[in-house]
Amino acid sequence: MDGSARNKQRSxxxxxLFEVIFEADTAAGRxxxxxxxxxxxxxxxxxxxxxxxxxxxxxxGLLYGLEWVFTILFTVEYxxxxxxxxRPGRYARSFFGVIDLLAILPTYVSIIFFHTRxxxxxxxxxxxxxxxxxxxxxxxxxxxxxxxxxARSRRKIFVFxxxxxxxxVILGACMYIIEGPENGFTSIPRSVYxxxxxxxxxxxxxxxxxxxxxxxxxxxxxxxGYSIIVVPTGFVTVEMAMTSKQVTSQxxxxxxxxxxDADAAHCKFxxxxx
Numbered sequence: 001m002d003g004s005a006r007n008k009q010r011s012x013x014x015x016x017l018f019e020v021i022f023e024a025d026t027a028a029g030r031x032x033x034x035x036x037x038x039x040x041x042x043x044x045x046x047x048x049x050x051x052x053x054x055x056x057x058x059x060x061g062l063l064y065g066l067e068w069v070f071t072i073l074f075t076v077e078y079x080x081x082x083x084x085x086x087r088p089g090r091y092a093r094s095f096f097g098v099i100d101l102l103a104i105l106p107t108y109v110s111i112i113f114f115h116t117r118x119x120x121x122x123x124x125x126x127x128x129x130x131x132x133x134x135x136x137x138x139x140x141x142x143x144x145x146x147x148x149x150x151a152r153s154r155r156k157i158f159v160f161x162x163x164x165x166x167x168x169v170i171l172g173a174c175m176y177i178i179e180g181p182e183n184g185f186t187s188i189p190r191s192v193y194x195x196x197x198x199x200x201x202x203x204x205x206x207x208x209x210x211x212x213x214x215x216x217x218x219x220x221x222x223x224x225g226y227s228i229i230v231v232p233t234g235f236v237t238v239e240m241a242m243t244s245k246q247v248t249s250q251x252x253x254x255x256x257x258x259x260x261d262a263d264a265a266h267c268k269f270x271x272x273x274x
Contacts, residue, residue, distance in 0.1 A: 017084035018253065021077075036077070037127055040103075043070035044124045051118060067117065071107040074123070078104060091256040099125045157232050164228065168195040171221055178214045185209075199225040 023029040043066075049055050050063040078100050085091040092101070103123030110117035150157075172192030179185040184207045185194065194207050198221045209215050254272035266273055 014084045017080060018086075021081055021084060022256075039070060039073060040123055040126050043067065043074075044121050046070065047118055047120050067107060067120070071104050071120070074100070074104045085256060086253050087256060090254075094256050096126070096128075097256070099123070153232075160232055164199070167224075168192055168199055171195040171199070171217070175209065175214060175217060178217060179209050179211060183210045183214070195221060198222060199228075201225045201229070 019026060020028045020032050046063050046066050050060060050067070056063070081091060081097075081100065082088040091097045099122070103120065103126060106116050106119040106122070169188075169192055172195040173188050175194060176185045176188050176191040179191075181187075185191045190207070197204050198218060201222065209218050252267035252270060252272055252274060255267060255270040257267070257269050264274060
């Protein structure tokens, strides 16, 4: 067999593997994703059950063994994804590529730091692939719109957070001056903590003003919290309203990105043929 034939054969099995692993439009692809999602859910259940002391005492060894079985399976799957992806580096840096890697790292790191294995629950994010498997076009569309809207609103949101950050520092300093250490406001950082908790309307109640002036300032901060909480939501909502397109779950074989228009023949990100 000459070199060109070997390259063609290698390209053939990579294309078939890519279709099974990355695409959900075929029967084999759907079956693979369904089995993968079941394994993900089972592995997360194993990690969660192992954190229960009574269950850990009786079945800790079994659950730990099962966790390693799932980790090895996900490791093999991750290696296969890298092997069949036309651009492995692009896939590794993509959202799902990073999540796929984070899904297996905690168990290996737990060899040195045992409790890090419970961070394996991050693999539950991989269940987002269910949108592709079940052809849930509307949720997939909304997810893509939300991500795009957040990206376009990032400067506005940054300015908003900068203003809020400055505001809580000023309010915390004012409350420290008004209440003082005798009422629990022992420092400006602790007073800023109170301002954050109050402005976000969480209200833990572990520290509260006792003077009339401090309570008046607290009331102002609470009302202010309700008034500004809708600001970032408005930024994202406006951006989402400006975009409304039908998208599919098809992956681009070159840049490994999805979210293409339903009638697209080429990738809108890199121009490759779909």
